[in-house]
Amino acid sequence: MRNISKTFIWVAVALAIGMGSASMLAQGQWGNGPIKVAIVTKGHNFDRDGFFAFWDSLGQEITWTHLQHPAALEFFDPAIADTFDVYAFFDAPGRTATPGPDGKPTFEQPHRRRRT
Amino acid sequence: MKTRLLKQLMVVAVGGFFVASAASTHLAGQAPAAPAPQGGAPAARGGGGRGGGIPQGGRGPIKVMVVTKGHTYDREPFFQMWDSWGSDITWSHVEHPAADVMLSPKYSKLFDVYAFFDIGGPGVGSGRQGQPAPIVPPGSFKTANNRFYPPPSEQLKTEFPKLLREGKGFVFLHHASAAWTHTWPEYSEVVGGACDWYAPQRVRGIDHPNHGYFGMTPQFITYVDKAHPITKGLGDGFHVTDEAYACHWFEDSVHPLARTDFQPADPTKNLNPKVKYSNLAAWVKVAENSPVFFTQVGHGVTAWATPAYRQLVGNAIKWAASPEALAWAKANPKRIFNSSN
Numbered sequence: 001m002r003n004i005s006k007t008f009i010w011v012a013v014a015l016a017i018g019m020g021s022a023s024m025l026a027q028g029q030w031g032n033g034p035i036k037v038a039i040v041t042k043g044h045n046f047d048r049d050g051f052f053a054f055w056d057s058l059g060q061e062i063t064w065t066h067l068q069h070p071a072a073l074e075f076f077d078p079a080i081a082d083t084f085d086v087y088a089f090f091d092a093p094g095r096t097a098t099p100g101p102d103g104k105p106t107f108e109q110p111h112r113r114r115r116t
Numbered sequence: 117m118k119t120r121l122l123k124q125l126m127v128v129a130v131g132g133f134f135v136a137s138a139a140s141t142h143l144a145g146q147a148p149a150a151p152a153p154q155g156g157a158p159a160a161r162g163g164g165g166r167g168g169g170i171p172q173g174g175r176g177p178i179k180v181m182v183v184t185k186g187h188t189y190d191r192e193p194f195f196q197m198w199d200s201w202g203s204d205i206t207w208s209h210v211e212h213p214a215a216d217v218m219l220s221p222k223y224s225k226l227f228d229v230y231a232f233f234d235i236g237g238p239g240v241g242s243g244r245q246g247q248p249a250p251i252v253p254p255g256s257f258k259t260a261n262n263r264f265y266p267p268p269s270e271q272l273k274t275e276f277p278k279l280l281r282e283g284k285g286f287v288f289l290h291h292a293s294a295a296w297t298h299t300w301p302e303y304s305e306v307v308g309g310a311c312d313w314y315a316p317q318r319v320r321g322i323d324h325p326n327h328g329y330f331g332m333t334p335q336f337i338t339y340v341d342k343a344h345p346i347t348k349g350l351g352d353g354f355h356v357t358d359e360a361y362a363c364h365w366f367e368d369s370v371h372p373l374a375r376t377d378f379q380p381a382d383p384t385k386n387l388n389p390k391v392k393y394s395n396l397a398a399w400v401k402v403a404e405n406s407p408v409f410f411t412q413v414g415h416g417v418t419a420w421a422t423p424a425y426r427q428l429v430g431n432a433i434k435w436a437a438s439p440e441a442l443a444w445a446k447a448n449p450k451r452i453f454n455s456s457n
Binding site: 028029030032038041042045046048049052065066067068069070071074075080083084 | 188189195210212
């Protein structure tokens with residue numbers, strides 16, 4: 001009998017953990033918080049579901065927008081940069097090689113906006 | 117003791133996983149993710165795609181901007197579909213509101229094709245009892261059932277028509293037909309139809325009840341123009357289980373490519389009787405000087421993982437970027453926006 005009671009307690013703990021996860025998920029995609037965040041990626045593969053679920057978990061504080069290169073670099077412009085409050089980088093630009101006519105790889109160069 | 121503790125830990129792990137995954141599936145409202153497609157798909161974890169495989173985002177010659185937001189979706193299988201075209205396209209994901217900035221001739225050298233799986237200007241309800249009131253964007257249109265729809269930014273309203281006049285490829289998928297429905301009727305003319313499943317609406321001067329959506333509906337999609345570059349060589353059509361719609365499609369403004377055999381039981385529940393239910397499933401058209409493709413198919417993973425669906429949309433992207441499609445659009449321009457835009 002005691003064992004059954006203990007099992008019920010553990011099941012309750014499991015449900016609590018599960019509901020906690022569900023609560024996190026219930027915040028929905030992109031969040032609805034006041035801080036506007038641009039999340040910049042590209043140049044390195046990543047686990048997209050897990051990564052975006054992490055950002056969703058911050059959804060009470062932030063509203064996030066995924067923004068990949070090369071479009072992301074255009075926002076390195078004071079004229080449009082205020083679209084977001086925070087720019088978060090999980091990118092690795094400059095690592096993508098394009099085979100040249102001689103077969104040798106050439107790598108993308110830093111964008112003029114990032115330079116200036 | 118150890119055995120009992122181990123059993124208890126297993127209960128916690130399995131129970132927690134069960135509840136979390138059940139909640140996840142329920143909240144997403146979609147089927148679980150499909151396994152990664154065989155061949156050609158990049159690894160989900162690690163690496164930068166420099167090991168000889170195609171990296172996430174592809175590395176093909178056609179540069180595509182993929183626009184989302186406004187409607188939740190099952191992200192990884194959606195992105196895997198885009199990666200599956202990675203030898204033909206290089207795609208970049210740009211969400212609203214960044215997309216609204218990029219849809220301008222100022223940035224058009226970056227992309228050949230703009231692909232939409234978004235709902236621009238999605239509505240928000242008036243909130244549930246006991247919950248904080250939703251933030252209603254200023255200038256929103258209020259519907260009869262108290263939903264609020266924000267208008268497009270002045271920048272987007274000004275720049276998007278210019279981009280269309282420049283001549284670019286445009287691909288719209290599934291719920292992208294619901295973008296800006298209440299606040300920017302010209303946008304629906306660009307797509308070739310209008311939807312809103314959550315509020316009554318006026319389309320082309322006709323008042324409709326909420327449009328219809330019918331989840332996980334088995335359908336056969338029949339190609340009605342098998343000679344078009346998008347459908348040529350694809351056979352008679354394909355079976356798919358996907359969300360079907362009863363929306364106001366503009367039959368008189370599009371060139372049909374495919375039709376569904378789905379028929380709603382009572383179309384008048386979702387459409388004004390003045391508008392006959394249209395079973396269009398895919399079409400091409402011209403907007404200003406740009407070629408446009410739309411397909412109603414593509415809600416979730418059951419469509420995205422269907423090889424025939426991937427062939428259809430993959431061909432549409434290649435067609436939209438082709439000199440032939442751009443020349444066709446320029447030879448058959450369709451003015452939608454007034455000249456002040």
